[in-house]
Amino acid sequence: MGNHSIEGVEAKEFSVLNCIDLSNPDINNSVSLLKQACLDSGQKMKLLRNEKHRGYTPVLDELLDPENQVHVGDYKEGYYIGVEVAEDDPEAQKPFYGPNVWPAEDFLPGWRETMEKFHRETIKVGKAVARIIALALDLDVDFFDKPEMLGEAIATLRLLHYAGQISNPSQGIYGAGAHSDFGLITLLATDDVLGLQICRDKDAKPQTWEYVAPLIGSFIVNLGDMLERWSNGVFKSTLHRVLGNEQERYSIAYFLEPSHDCLVECLPTCKSETNPPKFPPVLCRDYMNQRYKDTHADLKIYNNGLNLPADTS
Numbered sequence: 001m002g003n004h005s006i007e008g009v010e011a012k013e014f015s016v017l018n019c020i021d022l023s024n025p026d027i028n029n030s031v032s033l034l035k036q037a038c039l040d041s042g043q044k045m046k047l048l049r050n051e052k053h054r055g056y057t058p059v060l061d062e063l064l065d066p067e068n069q070v071h072v073g074d075y076k077e078g079y080y081i082g083v084e085v086a087e088d089d090p091e092a093q094k095p096f097y098g099p100n101v102w103p104a105e106d107f108l109p110g111w112r113e114t115m116e117k118f119h120r121e122t123i124k125v126g127k128a129v130a131r132i133i134a135l136a137l138d139l140d141v142d143f144f145d146k147p148e149m150l151g152e153a154i155a156t157l158r159l160l161h162y163a164g165q166i167s168n169p170s171q172g173i174y175g176a177g178a179h180s181d182f183g184l185i186t187l188l189a190t191d192d193v194l195g196l197q198i199c200r201d202k203d204a205k206p207q208t209w210e211y212v213a214p215l216i217g218s219f220i221v222n223l224g225d226m227l228e229r230w231s232n233g234v235f236k237s238t239l240h241r242v243l244g245n246e247q248e249r250y251s252i253a254y255f256l257e258p259s260h261d262c263l264v265e266c267l268p269t270c271k272s273e274t275n276p277p278k279f280p281p282v283l284c285r286d287y288m289n290q291r292y293k294d295t296h297a298d299l300k301i302y303n304n305g306l307n308l309p310a311d312t313s
Ligand SMILES: O=C(O)CCC(=O)C(=O)O
Pocket: 158, 160, 176, 181, 188, 190, 196, 240, 241, 242, 250, 251, 253
């Protein structure tokens, strides 16, 4: 990370955050193992995500932009891995805590260990970025480190695979529909296939979309909707989408949200008499439940085994 102060730094210079070096040979290994797993669709459905949002999410399971996606979901499949909490631990009562869904060790040897390590290491990066955000908002540097914040974070790793379905915005076909992520920030690692686009000014009409150039060995940092709410719009959440071309693409998203019981409300440093809060306070668990419900297929559609949402392409 560079030594720039936040104030007065042009938005472009924030790309110095790309210099966080997390290159880890294990990750390459896990990507090839994941590819192997993707070839076996019977296995995948055995690992189907559960009501805690852990496990495999099939193509079209998620629909992020219902207005433009004409009711066909995202052409991506994924695998959610959250904070591992044993079934008999009282914390597992919380909607986003519980045991993960893991493939059998002999099916993907070492995979669980690699993913758990990635989860542990990435949260440290997320907290480091959160400290910079805290300073930029005139808060104590450790504001987001408190237990009710990221001390007991909901932190979800999601491995994503785009099989090469070509997107066609005029027909509402997207790798991932336009959206902003739900939480504080998302750390995104991608392969070298172009696909991710951001819209810098989400209120502009028409919207302008630009590709984000992949940079191997670095994270793209997307700002989430809770940060927009906390900061009263000082930080706008990043509107983004993925366009597929015929190339296969892989990415890893690490979504960082505060504790279940965190009340996300306008920060004292972001409001004044002339600038009152723009958003009502929300409880993190309620907000997350609603956002997942709004964007993911009802699990009941999978009751008949391999039934996927209708693909009208
Ligand atoms: O695959 C990507 O680059 C982005 C994925 C994404 O935006 C998401 O899963 O929320």
